[in-house]
Amino acid sequence: MSLGEITRVSLAKDLRLEWRSKDAINSMLFFALLVVVIFSFSFDPTAEESRHIAGGIVWVAFLFAAVVALNQTWARELRNQVLDAYRVSPAPANALFISKAVGNFIFVAVLEALMAPLFMVFYNLRSIGPAYELVVVAVLATWALVANGTFFAAMSIRTRSREVMLPLILFPISIPALLAMVSATTAILTGEGAYRFWLVLLVVYDVVFTTVCLLLFETVLHAE
Amino acid sequence: MRRTFVILALLTLGLLSYALYEGLVAAPTEQTMGEVQRIFYYHVPSAVTAFTLFLINFAASIIYLARRSPTADALAVSTAEVGVVFCTVVLVTGPLWARPVWGIWWTWDARLTSTLLLWLIYISYLILRRYSTSGQTPVIAAVLAVFGFLDVPFVYVANRLFRTQHPQPVYFGGPGSGADPRMTHALLMNMAAFFCFAALVVWLRFRLERARQDFDETEALEALLQPDARSPR
Amino acid sequence: MKFLYAAYAATWIIHITYLAFLSRRYRRLRDEMHDLRKK
Numbered sequence: 141m142s143l144g145e146i147t148r149v150s151l152a153k154d155l156r157l158e159w160r161s162k163d164a165i166n167s168m169l170f171f172a173l174l175v176v177v178i179f180s181f182s183f184d185p186t187a188e189e190s191r192h193i194a195g196g197i198v199w200v201a202f203l204f205a206a207v208v209a210l211n212q213t214w215a216r217e218l219r220n221q222v223l224d225a226y227r228v229s230p231a232p233a234n235a236l237f238i239s240k241a242v243g244n245f246i247f248v249a250v251l252e253a254l255m256a257p258l259f260m261v262f263y264n265l266r267s268i269g270p271a272y273e274l275v276v277v278a279v280l281a282t283w284a285l286v287a288n289g290t291f292f293a294a295m296s297i298r299t300r301s302r303e304v305m306l307p308l309i310l311f312p313i314s315i316p317a318l319l320a321m322v323s324a325t326t327a328i329l330t331g332e333g334a335y336r337f338w339l340v341l342l343v344v345y346d347v348v349f350t351t352v353c354l355l356l357f358e359t360v361l362h363a364e
Numbered sequence: 365m366r367r368t369f370v371i372l373a374l375l376t377l378g379l380l381s382y383a384l385y386e387g388l389v390a391a392p393t394e395q396t397m398g399e400v401q402r403i404f405y406y407h408v409p410s411a412v413t414a415f416t417l418f419l420i421n422f423a424a425s426i427i428y429l430a431r432r433s434p435t436a437d438a439l440a441v442s443t444a445e446v447g448v449v450f451c452t453v454v455l456v457t458g459p460l461w462a463r464p465v466w467g468i469w470w471t472w473d474a475r476l477t478s479t480l481l482l483w484l485i486y487i488s489y490l491i492l493r494r495y496s497t498s499g500q501t502p503v504i505a506a507v508l509a510v511f512g513f514l515d516v517p518f519v520y521v522a523n524r525l526f527r528t529q530h531p532q533p534v535y536f537g538g539p540g541s542g543a544d545p546r547m548t549h550a551l552l553m554n555m556a557a558f559f560c561f562a563a564l565v566v567w568l569r570f571r572l573e574r575a576r577q578d579f580d581e582t583e584a585l586e587a588l589l590q591p592d593a594r595s596p597r
Numbered sequence: 598m599k600f601l602y603a604a605y606a607a608t609w610i611i612h613i614t615y616l617a618f619l620s621r622r623y624r625r626l627r628d629e630m631h632d633l634r635k636k
Contacts, residue, residue, distance in 0.1 A: 288511075295507065298498035309492055312484040313511055316518035319526055337525055345518055352514060356507050359429060363500035363507075388605075403604040410608070449615045453608045460604040565616070572623055579626060583633060 143235050150239035157216070158247065164209045168251045172205040176255075176262060190263040195325035198259055199318060203285060206248045207310070210289040211303050213240055218297060223361065233358035241290040241353075248282050265329060273328050273335065280342040281321035284349070288314060291353045294360050317345045369567065376564055379557035383550070391550035403461040405550050409558040410453040411479065417447035417562060418486065418513060425509035428502060437502040438573035440509060441493060442566045444486050450562065451483040474523040481519045485512040 158164055179197045183189075217223050226236060259265060289310055296305040320341040327333030387405035394401035421443040428436035458476055459469045470476065489512060493505045 292508075295504050296492075299492065299495045300497060301495065305492065305495060309488045309508060312481060312488050313515045315481055316515060316522040319522045323526060334525060341518070341522060348514060348518075349511070352511060356429075356510065359503060360507055363498065363503040384605075398598065400598045400601050402601055406605060406608050446615075449611060453611050456607045456611065457604045460600050460607065464598060464600045561612075565612075565619075568616075568619055572619065572626065576626055579630060579633075583629075586633065586636070 143232050143238075146231050146235035147239045147242075150236060151243055154239065154243040155246065158243070164212055164247050165250060168205040168208050168247065169254060171208050172201045172251060172255050173258070175201040175204055176259070180262065191265065191329050192326060194259065194263045194265055195329055196322045197263075198255075198325065199281065199322050201255070202248065202252060202282075203314075203318065205251055206244075206282075206285050206289060207307050209244055209247045209251075210286070210293045210310075211306055213244060213290055213293045214297055223297075227362060233361045234354050236361070237290065237294075237353065237357040241287050244286045244290055245282055248286055249278075252278055252282065270328075274325065277321060277324045277328065277339065277342070280339070280346055281317065281324075284317040284321070284342060284346050285314060287346070287350050287353055291357060291360070294357070317342060320345065369564075372560060372564055372567075376557065376560040379553065379560055383553040383557040386546075386550035386553045391547050392544050394547075397465050400461060400464045403457050405554045407454060407457040407461060408551065409555040410450045410457065412555060413558045413562045414447050414450035414454060414479075414482070416559075417443040417450065417566070418482065418516075421447060421486075421509055422513035425506035425513075428506045429510070432503075434502075434577050435574070437506070438570050438577060439566075440502075440506060441490075441573055442569035444489055444509070445569055446562055446566050448483065448486050448490065449565075450558075451479065451486070454479050455483060472527060474520070474527040477523045477527065478516075478520050481523075482516065485515060488512075 176197065179200070183193055183197075214223070217226075226233075289306070292310045292313075293306050296302050296309065299305045320338045323333060324335055324338035324342065327335035327338065383405070387402055391402070391405070393399060421440050424436045424440040424443065427433065428440060455476075458479070462471060463469050489505060489508050492508055493501055496504060498504060
């Protein structure tokens with residue numbers, strides 16, 4: 141089987157399992173909602189100011205929710221010794237990585253699609269810039285979080301307090317991407333700011349780190 | 365080896381003392397900031413040293429991934445730890461300089477924020493090393509080090525734009541910008557002194573790590589070679 | 598200026614703390630080596 145086929149099969153399996161149990165999606169959704177409500181106590185979301193801070197709050201909520209999804213990425217594989225089996229099989233390691241990353245991407249994207257209208261309502265948002273740009277930013281940003289996140293989740297499998305270790309190593313490295321996604325979103329919502337620059341930064345970030353992930357995943361898989 | 369170490373130690377001591385004198389006494393007082401500006405002679409060399417150490421960590425991590433040599437791994441962990449120490453110095457001296465000059469302890473300007481992020485990245489590296497239960501911790505740590513270092517340019521670029529959009533205090537008014545040669549001299553002396561000091565400390569940490577590696581291996585072999593309590597009859 | 602002295606002092610306190618931490622680890626390793634040799 142080729143890389144493409146393995147990826148597709150693995151991805152289909154993950155999506156099917158998730159569709160049946162809806163584990164990840166439910167906990168992510170609830171968590172994101174909680175974050176939004178709690179943040180609403182810290183800032184008073186009146187119409188004008190909310191436009192400036194909404195970008196930050198949205199991405200913090202999605203970040204924490206994504207971590208929920210990322211933490212359970214490899215849990216099933218770990219429980220059933222799938223990783224050992226994979227290691228001795230001739231299948232290319234990257235197929236596993238890509239399928240997991242794309243799976244996580246889909247989960248988080250679904251979350252974002254569900255939460256976006258909610259945000260619009262809670263913060264009375266009306267984007268000043270073109271709305272399709274928000275989708276572009278969301279795609280790039282989500283991939284940045286999910287690609288690194290899936291990779292780091294694999295790295296933190298054999299550590300004490302695994303669930304804490306993942307955000308601990310993921311967040312510092314993701315900060316430039318977070319800065320970019322928040323700034324880009326704010327730039328679109330408020331119509332001011334260097335949207336183009338942040339977009340380019342996100343693209344470069346995605347390209348660089350996806351490449352590094354693909355280059356090093358096999359090493360990490362064998363290092364368990 | 366031993367003799368080189370002693371010579372380096374003496375050289376470092378000499379340089380540090382001389383550089384201290386240069387920084388505190390010989391260099392002229394800065395016009396706008398006054399005496400407090402002299403913190404600059406400790407702050408900047410520490411930052412440059414920290415960054416150099418992290419660069420070496422990056423190289424050592426890559427070499428480890430390519431060759432799996434324990435020497436490379438020992439160098440990686442040593443430079444990361446000492447780098448974090450120097451980075452801590454930068455983060456402490458920075459606010460101590462900022463407070464009297466700008467009236468605020470901290471500012472989220474590009475440089476300070478980038479340094480803080482650098483510190484966070486390498487602390488996370490050290491925590492991963494400590495909490496990993498895998499037998500292949502050095503490999504995983506090396507991978508994280510690669511990610512961490514590749515992130516640095518992004519950190520700097522992102523912070524530059526983000527923070528220049530907000531009003532921020534001017535960094536410093538004078539030294540270095542076509543300034544007094546005695547100031548440059550003091551700065552360079554302190555740089556050399558702290559580089560030597562860093563080399564010394566990294567050496568010490570490196571030797572400790574190598575000894576620890578050898579010991580763990582010996583211990584493991586001993587355990588394997590122990591006659592089994594339930595000896596085969 | 599007391600900030601100046603505080604900064605220089607803080608620098609050396611940080612470095613000396615780390616060196617002390619290192620020497621404690623050296624001692625612990627040496628103790629472990631003695632224990633192993635005794636066995």
